[in-house]
Amino acid sequence: MATLFGKTRRALTWFGGIYAFCILILALPFAQRHALYAHKVKWPLGARFDMPERYGLAPGRVLNAPIATVDNITLGSWFIFADTYYQHSKSREMDPSFSERDLRDALRRFNTIIYFHGNAASRAAPHRVRFYSQWTSRLDVNVLAIDYRGFGDSEGFPSEEGLGFDGRAAWDWLISRGADPSNILLFGQSLGTGVVAKLAHSLSTENVRPRGAVFSGAFTDLATLLETYNIAGLFPLLQPFQIVPFFFRALNSILHHKFSTITILPNITCPLLLIHGEDDFDIQITHSERLFEAALEPYLEPYPFSYEEMADLRLKTEEQRLLMNDVVTKRRKQKLELVKETPIANVGSLLSFNRPGQGSVNFLKSRWGGHNQVINFEGVMDVTQRLFQL
Numbered sequence: 185m186a187t188l189f190g191k192t193r194r195a196l197t198w199f200g201g202i203y204a205f206c207i208l209i210l211a212l213p214f215a216q217r218h219a220l221y222a223h224k225v226k227w228p229l230g231a232r233f234d235m236p237e238r239y240g241l242a243p244g245r246v247l248n249a250p251i252a253t254v255d256n257i258t259l260g261s262w263f264i265f266a267d268t269y270y271q272h273s274k275s276r277e278m279d280p281s282f283s284e285r286d287l288r289d290a291l292r293r294f295n296t297i298i299y300f301h302g303n304a305a306s307r308a309a310p311h312r313v314r315f316y317s318q319w320t321s322r323l324d325v326n327v328l329a330i331d332y333r334g335f336g337d338s339e340g341f342p343s344e345e346g347l348g349f350d351g352r353a354a355w356d357w358l359i360s361r362g363a364d365p366s367n368i369l370l371f372g373q374s375l376g377t378g379v380v381a382k383l384a385h386s387l388s389t390e391n392v393r394p395r396g397a398v399f400s401g402a403f404t405d406l407a408t409l410l411e412t413y414n415i416a417g418l419f420p421l422l423q424p425f426q427i428v429p430f431f432f433r434a435l436n437s438i439l440h441h442k443f444s445t446i447t448i449l450p451n452i453t454c455p456l457l458l459i460h461g462e463d464d465f466d467i468q469i470t471h472s473e474r475l476f477e478a479a480l481e482p483y484l485e486p487y488p489f490s491y492e493e494m495a496d497l498r499l500k501t502e503e504q505r506l507l508m509n510d511v512v513t514k515r516r517k518q519k520l521e522l523v524k525e526t527p528i529a530n531v532g533s534l535l536s537f538n539r540p541g542q543g544s545v546n547f548l549k550s551r552w553g554g555h556n557q558v559i560n561f562e563g564v565m566d567v568t569q570r571l572f573q574l
Contacts, residue, residue, distance in 0.1 A: 220406070220441055221342040221375070222304035223334040231308045233260050233337045239313045244281050245270045251330060253353040257346070260337035261330040261354065262307055263287065266294040267321040284361070291363040295395065295574050296326040298354050302374030302401070302556070306336030311556050322565055323574050325369075330354045332379075344378075344441040351383040369572055370397040373559060374467065377402035378443035381452070388453040396455040396543070396572045400559045401464055403471045404478075405444040412468050446478050455543030457571055459564060461553035462532070469549065476547040480537060483522060485514040531563035546571055 217223075232238055236246040247263040265273075265282065269290045273282070282290075297319060301312055307329045316327045332350045333340035340346065358368060365387075372380030377399040384397040403409040449456070456479065460472040488507055522537045528548070535547040548567055550558050558564055568574070 217342060217441075220303065221332075221334065223332070223342050225304040226336075227305040228308055228310075231306055231336065233262075233306075233308065236262055236308070236313075239308050239310070241313065241317065242270060244273075247282055247287065249357075251353050251357045253333070253346075253349045255346075255349055257333050257340040257349070258338065259330050259333065259350055259353060260307070261328060261357075262316070264316045264320050264327045264329070265290050266324045266326050268324050269294060269326075288362045290326055291358065291361055291367070294324065294326050295367045295369065296328060296358060296363060297369045297371045298351075298358070299327055299329045300351060300354075300370075300372040300376030300379040301329070301331075302376055307331050308336070311560065314560050318560055318562075319565065322562065323569050325574055328354060328358060344443060347379050348382045348386075351379040352386065355383060355387070365392055365394050367395060369395045369574070371400070371559075372398065372402070373400045374402075374555065375443075378406075378445055381443075381445040381448055384452045384454060385448040388451060393454045396457065397452060398457045398459065398568065399445075399472070399475070400459040401467050401472075401555050402445060402458060402460070402475055403443070403467050404446040404474050406439055406442055409467065409471070412470070446475055449475055450479050450482055453542045455572065456545045457568060458545075458547040459550065459558060459568075460548070461550045461555065461558040463552050464555045464558070466555040472547060476535060476545065479539075479545045480519070480522065483537070483539070484518050485511055487511060528563065528567060531561070531567070534567060544571070 228239070234248050236248065237243050241264065245265055247265075249261050249263055251259045251261050253259060265286075269286075273286070299312075299315065301307065301309075305312075312329065316329060319325060320327050330350060330353075331338045332342055333346050334342040338350075355368070359365065370380045370384055372378070380397050380399060384394065387394060458472045458476055460467075460469045462469055488511055489504070524536050526534045526536065528534055532548060532550040535549070536544050538544045548564065550561065550564055552558075553561050553564065
């Protein structure tokens with residue numbers, strides 16, 4: 185028994201040491217980049233981006249198009265034509281091949297989704313190909329899917345600023361070919377939600393309004409994500425450090441990548457949709473709940489005290505407590521008046537409120553779908569189609 189206890193203790197000591205070492209390594213910019221983006225995870229192996237048919241897409245339906253960024257990085261991308269456009273072309277020719285003229289025609293006649301994927305792998309990953317196939321067929325839209333710098337066949341290496349350039353390059357590529365901004369829907373999944381937030385916010389500052397922005401499996405900011413993230417949905421990454429005072433404040437100070445969607449989301453002026461699976465064990469649904477609350481905050485009675493004062497329990501006088509209770513009551517009433525909850529049969533529920541002159545903010549809570557597959561569920565697609573009139 186003593187021997188078994190000793191072996192167990194040594195094993196736990198080794199595990200703890202390795203765990204602590206890995207956490208310390210994450211303080212290095214190089215390690216942060218690889219842990220966040222996982223861009224060296226090349227999947228599928230040996231991908232042939234010039235042959236999308238190999239991954240299940242119809243012959244000739246995809247343009248494999250290079251896109252140049254403002255800092256002279258060349259990105260790989262696929263433009264997948266709407267099914268109706270493809271079928272019409274197929275009826276004219278046995279082996280349709282699309283030209284620049286076809287691209288402009290499709291952009292004029294159909295809505296287009298710019299799809300920004302999550303970390304790791306590439307645009308040829310099976311669950312991403314399933315997205316292109318289903319959305320271009322069921323909703324009859326075009327899809328432009330890019331690989332960020334350092335991913336797939338794109339040049340360079342990823343950074344927060346760089347992914348912002350990549351998102352803008354995809355937008356400019358469509359606009360330069362005649363796309364109407366009101367016909368373009370921005371769609372981000374996981375890491376891609378941070379890219380969508382940056383792009384949509386930048387467009388808002390320029391008074392340019394896309395059809396909308398969709399955030400699936402979003403996170404509030406990277407520091408909070410690390411605090412709540414579970415590896416493979418099972419193993420908490422940094423939650424054991426919650427007992428260490430000031431750990432997460434120190435962590436935030438050394439992060440070279442922030443992706444603070446929660447600070448810019450309220451300033452995005454196009455219609456918004458948050459999608460999150462209740463069974464998402466990678467990024468908890470509380471992130472999307474906080475984002476929805478952040479978008480709602482400007483329309484509520486402001487708190488009379490700072491968050492620091494409320495967090496530090498400095499409301500010591502009876503007058504302060506009465507004032508605070510009054511504001512909380514008003515905010516609760518305002519939420520009931522502003523936010524509408526609609527049950528979606530066998531899918532989940534939809535929370536919505538309208539922003540005058542800016543369109544609605546919507547939050548679809550799906551009962552299932554996990555982290556990656558929720559956007560491929562037909563019920564989720566139908567809600568998105570209805571909200572954005574695709």
